[in-house]
Amino acid sequence: MLSEALKAKFDQVIARYPVKRSAIVPLLLFGQDEIGYISDELVEEIARRVEVRPIEVIEDISYYSMLHRQPIGKYNLQVCTNISCLLRGGEEILEHCRRRLGIDPKGTTPDGLFSLEEVECLGACCGAPAMQVNYEFYENLTPEKVDRLIEELRIRTANGHPR
Amino acid sequence: MARGDEAGEIETPMPETTLATAAETVTLVIDGQSVTVPKGTLLIEAARQAGIEIPSYCYYPNLSLQGACRMCLVSIAKMPKLQTACTTIVSEGMTVHTQTPEVANARKAMLEFELTNHPLDCPVCDKGGECELQDAVFRYGAAETRFMEAKLHHEEKRFSNLVYYDWPRCILCYRCIRICDEGMDVNALGIAFRGARSEIIPNREDHLECEECGMCIDICPVGALTSGTYRYKARPWELSYTGTICNHCGDGCKTTLGVRNNEIIRANNRDHSGINGEFLCVKGRFGWDFVNSRQRLTVPLVRRNGHQEQSTWQEALSLTHKTLRAIGEKYGADSIAVIGSNRTTNEENYLLQRLARTLLGTNNIDHHRTADYSSLVSALTEARATDRYATMDDLSAAASVLLIGNDPTHQHPLAAYQIRQAVRLRGARLYVVNSAEIKLAVRQASVFVKVRAGGEADLVGSLADQRPVPPGLVLNGADKLGALAERLAKESDTIIVFGDELRGAAIGDLVRWGLTLPGRPRFMALGDYANSRGAADMGLLPGTLPGYRAVADPEARARYEAVWGAPVPAGEGRHIRAILDAAQSGEIKALVVFGSNPVKTFQLPEGALSRLAFLVVSELFPTETTACADVVLPAASFAEKSGTVTNTSGQLQWMRRPARGFDVPDSALGPVPTRAEPILNTMRRTGTRSDLEILLALAREFGARWPYRSAEDVLREIIASVPGYAVALPPLLMGRAVATQAEGTPPPLERPDLVFTSRDSLFTSGTVSRFSWALNSVEESKQPHGHIF
């Protein structure tokens, strides 16, 4: 079930467009933000709200790379390895995360805390190498900075901070 | 592509040709050849008109434009880059080259790209031999590839029992999606993922919920979408192909049967030559498989000591003749009745009523009437408007359609398709009057008047007599009817289509009012089954001779007496309900049934026919009626005989018996039991006879000398003597649909409950559908009638 706040947000987003279908992608992303992934129920709910068939929602999901049909880690480390980051050690950062977390890209740590993803250009080229943890940017990375960040996220979780 | 939900708000990009008027033309030069085409024509179509082929996959006439396959790249003067001919609208003075080295290289390059992930499993691919990709590679090169990488692979998927998807073969031309969205308005297919991993997905993620029409399979240029009943069964060149007429609903679609070894392997309509063009529904494409059913009756049965036992044709026919003659002599001709079929051919129906009237001496003949054609003929004749029958072709070209009753999406898939085409491609307006929110009303109608159940006739009465609308008749707003009348008064050439909700006097009202509409309004009655219309036209009616001539009319009787050389009884016979009542009361002693199952259709109580002294039934399958029979005659199916059928809109078509296919020694067919038809190299189910053969043999038993040796002979007589059927034979035999023009003043409808539809769904079709694996195998067949996909 969706929270009241999310329902209100859905209503507000749908009202922005003359054609409700326009809201599909924002609703998917906002719904995913709350639920953690796009569940079957979320698909049905969005289809119902914007008055399309579920297949039209499903068609969208697999098109957009930020949308997930399966749960992922609480912190999704999205490391850019595109050209500007590559030139400044993006691949090394990815490799470092891999070793440090013990998971391959698209994987999730057994405790469900971290997922790792190799992503395309994040628009952080002047701060390369860069990554996003969920929606937060981390730039001018070094392996040491990554270590400190992972540690900090672990502590944040232990202290009961939300996503 | 717009999904239609916001039709009116969003315009689906369509080739402008479909909307352009042909008045203005444009002249251009293609490969040095001057071509003049209507303004707005797409370059690819202009080239085709000039006999210049430009290859394409994603381009498909009447579907939205994609610009996806890039096969149609051509060189246009003054354009720096090659242009897609499928998205370019011709302009005056345009100079186009389709054969330059640059164009040839581009085509070759596109094919090389297509083949990178496409498996070369042509030897086992269903499409091998009729694959557009194979053909293009053959024609434009790219037989060698420089692709050294591993090909992507996914396992094939079963979308339904009838539709399979083989991803690696898919070239993503999106024809399937568009025919489903735009042509069928079903929206059952989508696309998932992106880039080289893009794939076609079914609407229920791992399976389809749809009409199962198989249009997606037919339109697939490669072997990506394959048929559940045909896949891996045959090479296309092993089959012999015969275009015939589908035997299920009343629309009269052409379906091409592919036959091998005396067995139908598949059906489709790939040459688009019938009235249905590219269209076929699930029944036309898959529903023929009852022909191959093991439950077919193949041996005549005769009841001995209370049990039906196998017999010979000679014994069964001789027994039938002797018993009928004895009962006639003992109880009089009125003790015998005949129930005909709405599936058998016109020739068979014509002979059946001739047998009843001249050999049995009775007008007790009727059939399950599913539309009141007689009243329509009568009303149009009285109004001197017998040129106002609308055909299926008219429907797709219509500017305005009024649909009263019926649910064509389920009951008349072609009519529904034609209406959707008219709305989608020609901007036609659809007006619907119905007691149910049928799909056409929800999706395509400009005005929908929802009436209470059974209220269609009252509504027509109100329109015709400008009476006030009875309270409670219109359910979705009192102003709806006014809006409808107002809109229709502004339309021209409206085609009025109606179902069994209108019958008898209501049809008179409809015609009277309809003819006052502007332009040339035309009419179409919708009845079930392949030859409902033909059954009425051929006089399977107690008061009506062939061609809607009243039995009571001495002139009409004299006309047929002259043709048949025998007297025709003068009094009107009993209608079907009276026949069945009399059979139960004992007044009717003998009943002759051809291709009908009255026990089920009229829901007769058990033992209802037990008082009959004699019941003979000619049928394909064991039914509730054959179970009561004293003699059961195993009949040939539509795929095993020739003859004409008349679709619900009055179009006459030749049902052609297929060749039996390759490599069948004569002995494998068993003894051929009759010489009535010349023995040809045609399909036959061992042991069966066509109803025509049966009727001719019975007539011989009666000592009659009927002058026919074949269905063509009977047809010639029909053409010569039945009013409205004076058509030219050659176009008919060449597979064209010829419009008949029924006229006459048959007696009025005896009672309303003689006309009722079977309410078949897309997956049912009376008796025969019960024996179709394909129609019963799909999940959707378990949905209630009217379920919208």
Added chain:
Amino acid sequence: MGDYESYMKGSPLEVKVITKRFGLANSTSIDVYLETDGYQALAKAFEMGPAAVISEVKNSGLRGRGGAGFNTGMKWSFVPKDTSKPKYIVCNADESEPGTCKDRPLMESDPHQLIEGIIIAGFAIGARQGYIYIRGEYRYLLDILDRAIAEAYGRGYLGRNILNSGFDFELATHTGAGAYECGEETALLNSLEGLRGYPRVKPPFPAVVGLYGCPTIVNNVETLCNVPAILRMGAEAYARLGTPKNGGTRLFCLSGHIRRPGVYELPMGFNLKRMIEEVGGGVPGGKALKAVIPGGSSCPVLAASEVDVAMDFESVARIGSMLGSGGVIIMDEDTCMVKALLRIEKFYAHESCGWCIPCREGTAWLKNLLQRFHDGGGTEQDPDTALDVSFNILGKTLCPLGDAAALPGISFIQKFRHEFEEHLKLGACPFERRAVAVT
């Protein structure tokens, strides 16, 4: 956000027109914006009227900053005036061309400048509704813009009868969810309609048939940010900042092997060599320059010998590349050009929407071929095959993504063929042993 400082190192050579509020305290607030000439251009636009605004923008020489470089005022003038359909203005904030990160600080530091630009554009073409399509990864910008939009509504710069002009205008943000292709304007419109981001067949162009089938103008963030400045300064003064046909300034994103990576606002036509050396501080570590991609990863690469060029649309085109989206990617002598190309093609294969055949199959082919080649499994035919595949994509796709993949393929192989041959000879990457982490 991330490390803001690394974008805003600044240079004395900069000409700050649209970045002038960068670094001000509370630069995102409407009060700061109003104190620094904010919404003055809008008032001026209302005085001028739509036709005069369009001609002013046309005369300013402002060209699309998203990459195509089409004259903005000209584009606006294509919107039909005699239509009964609603019209739309859509801001393309789907910045995702590798090497490009200029729209991000523009929205982050000065959202009202963008909003004012959109309102003026909407007024000019007669739109009553605007959308800002923001890539999903820029989530925090969604919040910044939503706040700024709410402020603008609160002060009467959005909504009914703006500044008593009689002009009504609504503006909303819209988020994407990860798709480079949605930066192509027709794919963006499909995405905004809730569909998969497939490009549309053109013509008709969006100015005639765009969002919901209505006339629509899609402009890049930076393009729209220039509009208030043009009206304030006047077309002539703005045009004079740049070169003839290339009005104004432009944000250049220096990334890769450069001492001071960052986003710099420089006059159009600024020399690339000077940009690298004087603005960016040159290649670090005392290494030699090997190559530069001048305008985002889709632009043909320039060899070190080619970089003495004025950064305007025509001059860069003259030497066979493109000014693109302002993403200047600098590569030093230790860069493996096979690897760099591989990474670029991997990107395009990942981002190909799959709609049309040459791009869908061609980009995947290039990626796989280059991967195998770089891994040591190359054959002698591979460079020619890759070149051919690139040429077979070039100019044959429905949208520019095909060319974006083909042009790097062609330029890398043609200009650095010796590196491909070195890989072949060695059966491995000659640079991996020499690789040194850049600091």
